[in-house]
Each structure stands twice: as structure tokens, then as C-alpha cells.
Amino acid sequence: MTQAQDSEPESLRTVQVWRGDATGGAFAEYRVPARPRQTILDLVTWIQRHIDPGLSYRYACRVGMCGTCAMTVNGRPRWTCRTLLGTVAGEGTLRIAPLAHLPVIKDLACDMAAFFDKWRRAEGRFHGIDSVEPEIAVVSPSSPERQAADAGIECIGCGVCYAACDVVGWNPEYLGPAALNRAWTLANDVRDRAGVARLKAVAGDAGCHACHSHQSCADHCPKHLNPTRGIAGLKRLAARAALKGEI
Amino acid sequence: MTGRAEALLWLAQRASAAVLGFCVLVHLATIVLAVQGGLSAAEILARTQASLAWAAFYAVFVLAVAVHAPIGLRTIAREWLGWRGRSLELTTLAAGIALAILGWRAVAGVVLG
Numbered sequence: 001m002t003q004a005q006d007s008e009p010e011s012l013r014t015v016q017v018w019r020g021d022a023t024g025g026a027f028a029e030y031r032v033p034a035r036p037r038q039t040i041l042d043l044v045t046w047i048q049r050h051i052d053p054g055l056s057y058r059y060a061c062r063v064g065m066c067g068t069c070a071m072t073v074n075g076r077p078r079w080t081c082r083t084l085l086g087t088v089a090g091e092g093t094l095r096i097a098p099l100a101h102l103p104v105i106k107d108l109a110c111d112m113a114a115f116f117d118k119w120r121r122a123e124g125r126f127h128g129i130d131s132v133e134p135e136i137a138v139v140s141p142s143s144p145e146r147q148a149a150d151a152g153i154e155c156i157g158c159g160v161c162y163a164a165c166d167v168v169g170w171n172p173e174y175l176g177p178a179a180l181n182r183a184w185t186l187a188n189d190v191r192d193r194a195g196v197a198r199l200k201a202v203a204g205d206a207g208c209h210a211c212h213s214h215q216s217c218a219d220h221c222p223k224h225l226n227p228t229r230g231i232a233g234l235k236r237l238a239a240r241a242a243l244k245g246e247i
Numbered sequence: 248m249t250g251r252a253e254a255l256l257w258l259a260q261r262a263s264a265a266v267l268g269f270c271v272l273v274h275l276a277t278i279v280l281a282v283q284g285g286l287s288a289a290e291i292l293a294r295t296q297a298s299l300a301w302a303a304f305y306a307v308f309v310l311a312v313a314v315h316a317p318i319g320l321r322t323i324a325r326e327w328l329g330w331r332g333r334s335l336e337l338t339t340l341a342a343g344i345a346l347a348i349l350g351w352r353a354v355a356g357v358v359l360g
Contacts, residue, residue: 170326203250205325209257235257242254 010035013085015043017055018097021106027095036086041069044080044096044108057108064222067158071108072097077163079222099163101172115159118175123201124182127194137191149188152181152230154223161217161227173206177217177227180208184230187237199238200247208234248336256318263315270308295357302358309350317343 013034016027030047041059048055059069064082071080073088074095085094102110119125139146161177162168168176175183183202186192202208211231218226241247281291295301321339324330 167326200250204253205248205331207250207253209250209253235254238250238254239258239261242251242258245251247251247254 013043013094015047016093016095017044017047017108019055019107020104022104025104025107027097034085036084038085040071040073040078040080040083040085040088040094040096043085043094044071055108056106065156067156067160067222070099070158070160070163072099072163077160077220079158079160082222099159101163101165101168102159110159112159115162115176115178116157118179119157119182121201122175122179122183122207123194123198124179124186126186126189127192127197129193139190143190145188145190148230148233149185152185152225152227155181155185155225155227156223158222160220160222164216164220166214166216167210167212171206171210174210175202175207177211177231180211180234181217181225181227181230184227184233187234196241196246199234199241202234203238203242203247208238211235256321259314260318263311266307266311267315270304270311273304274308292357292360296360298358302354305354305357306351309347309354312350313343313347316346 010033012031015030015032015034017030019025019028030051032043032046032051034043041062044055044057045059048057057069057071059081060066061068062081064079067079069080070077072078073080073083074093076088077099078088080096088094096108098104098108099110102112102115105111141147141150155178157178159178161181165174165177167174180202183198187195187198192198204210208231211228213228213232215226215228218228221227238247317339320342321335324335324338
């Protein structure tokens with residue numbers, strides 16, 4: 001702990017935390033000792049360690065690498081391990097809820113199955129050729145395809161964009177920004193062989209054509225990726241394939 | 248509706264939007280210029296009647312509207328009313344045809360009348 005953090009005054013804060021399960025629930029209030037530079041994840045952990053061991057939530061790395069600790073903090077989906085109390089709440093109310101658009105298992109823990117099922121539906125996996133490649137594929141880092149893939153490749157599947165997307169809320173079948181971003185990076189992988197099959201999977205009312213380009217995904221992504229740009233790319237690829245009669 | 252149809256509808260809406268962008272600018276500029284000199288309706292009609300250029304311009308404008316608007320309305324109907332299926336597709340088509348007929352009728356009235 002740094003000198004600055006040591007000297008920060010600790011005060012008692014009221015924190016509202018959503019408690020419940022898939023059948024329903026409500027916000028419970030806790031009084032928690034807090035510092036402005038404390039993370040939201042620390043506060044939740046303090047509640048579990050000192051007030052209610054039954055509080056359920058999820059985390060793993062605590063350093064912004066795994067994306068497991070995503071929750072809704074004062075209305076915005078965020079990584080709680082990289083969110084400081086002082087930045088989101090100041091002296092005001094702090095309200096922590098599970099991610100939106102996903103079924104709640106218990107308290108702050110969501111069922112991510114639907115989210116990752118959509119990655120599968122979007123053909124979000126690499127399809128190589130069946131036999132061993134005759135030669136190692138050479139992909140120039142400066143090629144347009146590699147640059148396009150690079151722009152979206154750092155997604156760690158935290159679900160923040162999915163929870164922030166209005167269209168997911170309106171159309172539960174919608175594949176969502178993360179799955180489509182994954183499909184876009186694979187569509188730009190010159191070694192991949194599933195081009196048309198993937199475009200068939202992502203075109204349509206539940207796919208890229210449902211996106212309104214609101215850019216909530218880009219606004220909320222903790223990795224500063226822009227799935228909307230990738231989705232626009234998929235729309236262009238799908239239009240080209242439709243004109244050629246491939247999809 | 249298939250992914251191919253959705254992709255083609257998306258393309259049609261983008262293409263018609265590009266046409267509309269141009270047409271709306273010309274339309275607004277014409278209105279502003281026409282009213283500055285204090286033209287009456289009769290004087291405007293005298294200029295538009297028998298003008299093939301204006302007839303062609305507004306016929307294209309109407310076509311772009313008839314393509315663009317129903318596709319957007321279809322999306323709104325799906326998201327806000329949960330309306331899907333053949334009835335929605337037929338209603339979308341009917342809205343497009345109605346817009347085209349009403350629009351072209353108005354163009355004919357101004358150019359031929």
C-alpha cells in the first residue's frame with residue numbers, strides 16, 4: 001500500500017448490494033469502512049468477510065486480466081477490480097447489482113452460459129483445414145486483415161458490452177457485441193476456412209443486422225475495444241456475400 | 248426471414264439513405280431559394296409543370312423514401328411490438344407500395360397537372 005493510500009481517511013459508507021436469485025430479490029444496505037481509492041471489489045469482499053458470509057459474487061485475478069468480477073456499479077457495467085470507489089460514487093450513493101441481460105444465479109453472480117452459447121452460435125471458433133498445413137501461414141502484421149483482427153482480438157469475454165447493449169435487452173436472441181466481435185476477428189483470419197458458414201451464422205435479425213450502432217459496447221468496454229466497428233464490418237461482408245448469392 | 252434477405256434489406260436501406268441524403272439537400276435548398284423571391288404557389292407550379300428534370304428528381308426521391316422508410320418501420324415494429332413473421336413482411340411491403348403510389352401521384356400532380 002502506498003503512502004498516499006495510507007493517509008487517505010477511512011469513513012463509514014452505506015453500500016447497497018443486490019441480494020436474491022433468479023426468482024427475484026432486493027437491495028440490502030451495509031455500512032462499510034471505505035477509502036476513495038479502494039476498489040468496488042474490495043468493498044464487496046469486505047461485506048462477505050465481515051458482515052455476511054452468504055454474499056455470492058465472482059472474481060479471480062483481481063488485477064483486470066480475467067474479467068470475472070464484472071458487475072453493475074451505479075447503473076454501469078464495470079470490472080469491479082479496476083473501479084475505484086472515489087471515481088464512481090464520490091461521496092454519493094453506491095449501488096452494486098449483477099450484470100444486466102443475464103440470469104442471476106445468486107446475489108451478484110450471473111449465469112454466463114447464454115453469453116458464451118452465443119459465441120458458439122456465431123461460429124466464434126477457429127476453423128482450420130482438416131489436414132496439417134503444408135506450410136506455416138505467413139500473416140503480415142501490417143496487412144489490412146491482420147490490422148482489423150488486431151483491433152478486436154484483446155476481448156477477454158467479461159460480458160460488460162453484453163450487459164451495456166440496448167439491443168440485447170430488446171431482442172434476447174441477439175448474439176451481442178462480444179460474440180460478433182469474435183466472429184469479426186475470425187473473419188479476418190486468413191487461415192480460417194469458415195467464411196461463408198460464419199457469415200450465415202451472424203447475418204439476420206439475431207445477428208449483426210440487429211445492431212443499431214449505438215456504441216454502448218465501445219463506450220463501456222474496459223479494454224477500449226469497439227465491437228460496433230467489427231459488427232459494421234460483418235454487415236459489409238454479409239452484403240457482399242448476399243449479392244454473390246453465397247449466403 | 249433468411250440472413251441473405253436481411254443482408255439485402257440492410258444494403259437497400261443504406262443505398263436509399265445515400266440517395267435520400269442528396270435528395271433532401273437539393274429539396275431543402277430549392278425550398279429556401281424558391282421562397283426567398285416571394286414566389287406564389289401558382290408561380291412554382293408554372294416552373295415545375297412539364298419539367299422532366301423535376302419529375303425525374305422527385306420520382307427518384309419518392310422511390311428512395313418508399314424503400315428506406317418501410318425497412319426502418321419493420322425494425323421498429325419488431326423491437327417495440329415483438330411483431331414478426333409473414334404478416335410483418337407483407338405489411339412492410341404494403342407500406343412501401345403505398346408510399347410509392349402516394350408519392351408518385353403527388354409528383355404527377357405537380358409536374359403534369
